[in-house]
Amino acid sequence: MNRKNFIKGIVGAGVIGSIPGFVIAQNTIKPSRKYPTMEMVGKRKPDLFGEDVKLRKRALEAFNDMRSAGFKAGINVYSQSSYRSFDHQKQIWNRKVKGAINNGDTPIKAVTDLIRSSTIPGTSRHHWGTEVDFIDMAVQPQPLDRLEVKNYKPGGEYEHLQYWLLDNAESYGFYLTYTDDPTRKGFKYEPWHYSYAELAVPIFKEFININWKEQLQDISIAGSHLFTPEFMDKYFRENILGISKKLLKM
Numbered sequence: 001m002n003r004k005n006f007i008k009g010i011v012g013a014g015v016i017g018s019i020p021g022f023v024i025a026q027n028t029i030k031p032s033r034k035y036p037t038m039e040m041v042g043k044r045k046p047d048l049f050g051e052d053v054k055l056r057k058r059a060l061e062a063f064n065d066m067r068s069a070g071f072k073a074g075i076n077v078y079s080q081s082s083y084r085s086f087d088h089q090k091q092i093w094n095r096k097v098k099g100a101i102n103n104g105d106t107p108i109k110a111v112t113d114l115i116r117s118s119t120i121p122g123t124s125r126h127h128w129g130t131e132v133d134f135i136d137m138a139v140q141p142q143p144l145d146r147l148e149v150k151n152y153k154p155g156g157e158y159e160h161l162q163y164w165l166l167d168n169a170e171s172y173g174f175y176l177t178y179t180d181d182p183t184r185k186g187f188k189y190e191p192w193h194y195s196y197a198e199l200a201v202p203i204f205k206e207f208i209n210i211n212w213k214e215q216l217q218d219i220s221i222a223g224s225h226l227f228t229p230e231f232m233d234k235y236f237r238e239n240i241l242g243i244s245k246k247l248l249k250m
């Protein structure tokens with residue numbers, strides 16, 4: 001139905017007449033977005049819940065349910081990292097870029113290597129309040145560097161957590177994001193990073209249609225002068241769209 005007929009339709013149905021002071025507002029007809037851009041790029045905090053873990057409400061409830069179930073299996077499912085703001089991500093990103101350059105990398109090598117394991121601020125799924133990096137706090141002592149693939153492999157400190165997550169996480173709504181699928185590009189395999197799909201999928205669908213590139217033209221982001229249109233198109237294709245096939249198809 002085109003707009004004119006739509007308006008005629010609702011006038012005919014008496015909808016407009018029944019709303020006092022109604023003016024034909026075009027934006028009542030445009031498809032509306034549910035998640036504000038500033039929230040999706042980490043510059044405005046969504047409503048977050050939790051003490052140590054910070055997540056949107058339904059994601060936190062699922063996290064807590066999962067945690068209770070994990071205890072019964074001797075696993076203390078815990079979050080190493082959940083919500084992160086743009087500024088927090090920028091601190092991490094800038095520290096790593098500058099570190100690599102101090103170690104002798106050219107800026108382009110530093111940035112190209114870093115986008116295999118870190119997200120450019122403004123594009124992290126951790127901005128959404130739907131993502132968790134899982135660790136097992138029942139393990140003592142904790143590994144020195146917690147988020148390392150070797151910890152999640154057989155013989156690693158988080159071996160039991162890993163088996164348990166693969167068997168159970170999806171039934172609580174958490175899906176592995178950066179899988180070990182060899183056809184997947186972008187970020188390397190992250191056995192710890194899960195998305196609460198019920199919220200992360202609709203946010204992702206909105207995020208890929210906003211002008212997130214404009215957030216990257218920020219001279220306070222280390223290496224931002226290297227983010228050419230070609231660089232950003234590749235980053236979009238390989239990194240932002242480079243998530244598990246299950247999540248992409250939802």
Ligand SMILES: [Zn+2]
Nearest residue numbers: 131132133193
């Ligand atoms: Zn993560």
